[in-house]
Amino acid sequence: xxxxxAPPPAQASENSAGAVGDAKNAPSDPTVNSSLYVGDxxxxxxxxxxxxxxxxxxxxxxxxxxxxxxxxRSLGYAYVNFNSSIDPHAAERALDALNxxxxxxxxxxxxxxxxxxxxxxxxxxxxxxxxLDKSIDNKALHDTFSAFGEILSCKVALDASGxxxxxxxxxxAKEEGANLAIQKVDGMMIEGKxxxxxxxxxxxxxxxxxxxxxxxxxxxNLPEDVDEPGLEKMFAEHGPVSSAVIMKDDDGKSRGFxxxxxxxxxxxxxxxxxxxxxxxxxxxxxxxxxxxKKSEREAMLRQQFEEIRAERVQKFAGLNLxxxxxxxxxxxxxxxxxxxxxxxxxxxxxxxxxATDKSRGFxxxCFSAPEEATKAVTEMNGRMVQxxxxxxxxxxxxxxxxxxxxxxxxxxxxxxxxxxxxPMGYFPGPTPQMGFPGAPxxxxxxxxxxxxxxxxxxxxxxRGPMGGRGMMGGPMMGGRGMxxxGRGGAPAGRGRGMxxxGSKAPPPPAQQEGxxxxxxxxxxxxxxxxxxxxxxxxxQIAALQPDLAGKITGMLLEMDNSELLLLIESPDSLESxxxxxxxxxxxxxxxxxGARIIEKGSQ
Numbered sequence: 001x002x003x004x005x006a007p008p009p010a011q012a013s014e015n016s017a018g019a020v021g022d023a024k025n026a027p028s029d030p031t032v033n034s035s036l037y038v039g040d041x042x043x044x045x046x047x048x049x050x051x052x053x054x055x056x057x058x059x060x061x062x063x064x065x066x067x068x069x070x071x072x073r074s075l076g077y078a079y080v081n082f083n084s085s086i087d088p089h090a091a092e093r094a095l096d097a098l099n100x101x102x103x104x105x106x107x108x109x110x111x112x113x114x115x116x117x118x119x120x121x122x123x124x125x126x127x128x129x130x131x132l133d134k135s136i137d138n139k140a141l142h143d144t145f146s147a148f149g150e151i152l153s154c155k156v157a158l159d160a161s162g163x164x165x166x167x168x169x170x171x172x173a174k175e176e177g178a179n180l181a182i183q184k185v186d187g188m189m190i191e192g193k194x195x196x197x198x199x200x201x202x203x204x205x206x207x208x209x210x211x212x213x214x215x216x217x218x219x220x221n222l223p224e225d226v227d228e229p230g231l232e233k234m235f236a237e238h239g240p241v242s243s244a245v246i247m248k249d250d251d252g253k254s255r256g257f258x259x260x261x262x263x264x265x266x267x268x269x270x271x272x273x274x275x276x277x278x279x280x281x282x283x284x285x286x287x288x289x290x291x292x293k294k295s296e297r298e299a300m301l302r303q304q305f306e307e308i309r310a311e312r313v314q315k316f317a318g319l320n321l322x323x324x325x326x327x328x329x330x331x332x333x334x335x336x337x338x339x340x341x342x343x344x345x346x347x348x349x350x351x352x353x354x355a356t357d358k359s360r361g362f363x364x365x366c367f368s369a370p371e372e373a374t375k376a377v378t379e380m381n382g383r384m385v386q387x388x389x390x391x392x393x394x395x396x397x398x399x400x401x402x403x404x405x406x407x408x409x410x411x412x413x414x415x416x417x418x419x420x421x422x423p424m425g426y427f428p429g430p431t432p433q434m435g436f437p438g439a440p441x442x443x444x445x446x447x448x449x450x451x452x453x454x455x456x457x458x459x460x461x462x463r464g465p466m467g468g469r470g471m472m473g474g475p476m477m478g479g480r481g482m483x484x485x486g487r488g489g490a491p492a493g494r495g496r497g498m499x500x501x502g503s504k505a506p507p508p509p510a511q512q513e514g515x516x517x518x519x520x521x522x523x524x525x526x527x528x529x530x531x532x533x534x535x536x537x538x539x540q541i542a543a544l545q546p547d548l549a550g551k552i553t554g555m556l557l558e559m560d561n562s563e564l565l566l567l568i569e570s571p572d573s574l575e576s577x578x579x580x581x582x583x584x585x586x587x588x589x590x591x592x593x594g595a596r597i598i599e600k601g602s603q
Contacts, residue, residue, distance in 0.1 A: 034061075034084040034091040037113040039077040040138070041065070042104035049103065050078055057097055058090020059083040079113060100139040109138055111153050125152070125172035126200040127181055132156065133191035134164045145170045148184065149177020169200060194242070213265040215242070216291040217272060220257035221284040222246065228258075235260045238274060239267025259291055313397065318370035319346075321377065322395040324362035325566040326350060327386035331359075338385055339365050343372025361570070364395055382562045389518045389562045402580070408558055409584050518565055530557055533564045540568070544578050547595035552581045 038050065047063045054060050065078040082090040091112075099110040129141070136144075142154045149172045156168040172178040178199070186197040219231070226234075232244035239262050246258035262268040268290075276288040292300070323335065330338075336348035350363035367373040373394070381392040396404075516536040521529055534557055541556075542549035556564065556577060567574040585591050 034082040034088070035113040036080045036082075036091055036094060037077065037111045038080055039109040039111070040106060041074065041076050041078060041108065042106045043074045043076060045074065045078075045104055047078075050080060053098065053103060054080050054082075054094055057094040058087045100142075107137070107139065109155070123200060123202065125175050125178045127170050127172070127178050128167065128198055128200040129170065129185075130167040130196045131193050132164065132166050132168060132195060133193050134166065135191055136164065136168075138168075141168050141170065144190065145181050145185070148172070148181040149174060151177075214290045215262050215265055215268045217260045217262065217268055218257070218287075218289055218291040219260060219275075220287045221280070221282065222254060222256050222258060222286070223280050223282045224254050224256070226254070226280075231258055231260060234275070235262070235271050238271040239263060316366060316395075318394065319368070319373050320364055320366045320395040321373055322362065322393050323365055323380075324391045325388050325562065325569075326359060326361050326363060326390060327388050328359050328361075329386055330363075332363075335363050335365060339376050339380060342367070342376035342379060344368040381560070384518065389565060391560065391562045391566060402584075405555075405580060405584055406587070409555065409588060409590075412555075413588065413590065516565070516568060521561065521565065529561055533557065533561060533568070536568050537564065537574075540571070540574055541578055544575060545582065545598055547592070548582065548585065548597070551585065551590075551592075552578055555581050555584075 045065065047065055050063050050065070051060055054063070059082060061081045061083040063078060063080050066075045067073060068075060080091075080094070082094070084091070095110055095112075098108060100107045102108070132141070136156060138154060138156050141156055142151060145151060145154065152171040152173050154168065154170040157165040159165055170178075170181065172181070182197050182199070185195065188195060217235070222231070226246070228244050228246050231246060232241050235241050235244065242261040242263055244258065244260045247255045249255055260271070262271060272288050272290070275286060278286040278288075280286050321339075326335070330350060332348055332350050335350055336345055339345060339348065344367065345365060346368055347366045348363070351360045352358060353360055365376065367376065377392050377394065380390065382389050384390075516532060521532060524532055534553055537556060538549055538553050541552050545552060556567065559567075567577060582597060586597075591597065
């Protein structure tokens, strides 16, 4: 998600040292390039510190620390530009004097900055070094390989904690230097370790068969009495062993696994074939296999998990139902008994809070056949269970639900007129005529009165066609009385909404004491139910997102009435749905200009 204010430097790639130069390899014409890349910076280093450091060498024209576009935190590298017209050799002197010098306790890695990445991408002169000792840093690597030719850059790969990963890259200006380094250093002992040096190959250029070649072996299920000499002896039968180690805990006891490194890939494969599954006299058989990188192992486990989940989803497709708005008293057996008449239930589960063991208000019911599940959805959705209308639907993964919400929003945005633009205060979908049961609303000559949103201000007109002002929670009425007419049959005077003189009617179900209930909603005509739900939802949504209340209310009104009732009763569920709607609006750049989004914790 993070983005930078400047393109990441070519030399920052772990796959290549980059097309950059070291302190002794200045460009042929310093006046052309006086820009330096400064990497491996501490995250707290700011431009002022870099200016103080580099201005002591020569005239600095500009300094930029690259930062995350969202958090504005330093990304650990910067660019320093010298004024070459005043001092054409300042950048070269800075490389000589400051490369690998510490700043805030970390050595800076300074290189020439090159905008053209062609040299780096070509791979010419780039070599890969592995099995490096943890103590070898960038400077030590540079000192070791600088004897074989002009180095453009060198880098030791580091993990998140700043520790060496045991491999690095060196990029030479010429292919001859790289070939000489491979010839002289490959197989040498450096800091007690035999290093491998070879040409760097992009992942796409590597031979797939090379992935099957390995010398490092992972061994687990080792008995506690097996020590490192015993482990080495076990593997020595299949070839010379470079190293054998058993991992131990803080008390020095074996953790039951270790690593063995053979000299050749053929010997390692032979050891795996011979020892994997061997009975060591313990409860488990010995496991012997290729040692994997952490990232490779995590990717494999992730893939296995996705395959298992996909298989489970496919197995229960059309069988598993999601049930919510359950009363606190409903348990697993109660849920099963409510659905038992619909067919054979293989499982019924009410989800509970792990800390308090209280019901979370939803659960799952799985049937043995899709027809039974369909029957349960048809018969049970909206049914009253212990005083609450339950919502029943096929269980879906979160990604599927989000995709559906996305699709609904896109369809709504594609509609012409106000529906596509979703103005503030407007509810998408067919807007019912507002009024009371049995009391039709009349305009001039008995024509039905158009109804707007729930707010009298905003994108919709402030006054209705009859001249009345809209009031949230009540219908828009014209004139001082329902049937009052002025001259020429026109409505007389200004409407005052529900408080206008002339016609008083009982409040609609949404405004009865205690708020909107399932019984009150059921008693209202079908064409009024969405409007009543909208009137009950709008003030709650306005309290969460005042500037987006109209948009979000319209989006939520596409849901089933029973689910909307649950949102009205459950502030937490409503807040979650509002957050989902805000996410969709952000993804589609549909936030109106000037609208303020209230983030969690800022209310």
